[in-house]
Amino acid sequence: QKEVEQNSGPLSVPEGAIASLNCTYSDRGSQSFFWYRQYSGKSPELIMSIYSNGDKEDGRFTAQLNKASQYVSLLIRDSQPSDSATYLCAVNVGSSNTGKLIFGQGTTLQVKP
Amino acid sequence: DAGITQSPRHKVTETGTPVTLRCHQTENHRYMYWYRQDPGHGLRLIHYSYGVKDTDKGEVSDGYSVSRSKTEDFLLTLESATSSQTSVYFCAISDPGTALGGYTFGSGTRLTVV
Secondary structure, eight states, X not given: OOOEEOOOOOEEXXXXXXXXXXXXXXXXXXXXXXXXXXXXXXXOEEEEEEOSSEEEEETTEEEEEETTTTEEEEEESSOOGGGOEEEEEEEEOTTOSSOOEEEOOOEEEEEEO | OTTEEEEOSEEEEXXXXXXXXXXXXXXXXXXXXXXXXXXXXXXXXXXXXXXXXXXXXXXXOTTEEEEEXXXXXXXXXXXXXXXXXOEEEEEEEEOTTTOTTOOEEOOOEEEXXX
């Protein structure tokens, strides 16, 4: 069964620090990788997508992908209390072009002022 | 959020009754999805659609059916609600022209089956 694994946390970091969120996946055929942020009681929102090995930066966020190790990570620099949320890693289902995703259970991030 | 709405936002229903949840989009996206979110399980795909009248099952489709008669509407029906279907249901849309799998989610429907 295809799986996406995340440490549920909570991950607690002080304001201004770097938060590092990690995700592993089981399906070697996966080609598309996403990070969603979900505030308590709200719907998930897309914050990063990555398709190639290496790093992708967008503002304070950096996504990292290593397909050989089947590993995706999200770094949040200069963490703010407003970053406190659950971060969901999602991976497309194999070679499917239907956009179906498998989600991890999410990592809860707490940024302490 | 703009472009995708779900209704109702909250519903309480009795075991054994049919329930229909609606997802409406104004983005003209081809792909639409229904997920449920439960503690300890994360988001799981129920059904998805890749066009009008084109639908397929996800990993937790038992007890659910869907219909898509128009591009903008995707309906999820619980044929005979059970307590195990108490959950938060999210609809999502995706545009293959940009990032297939890069979803925009609706606000969710909190369903309680008593």
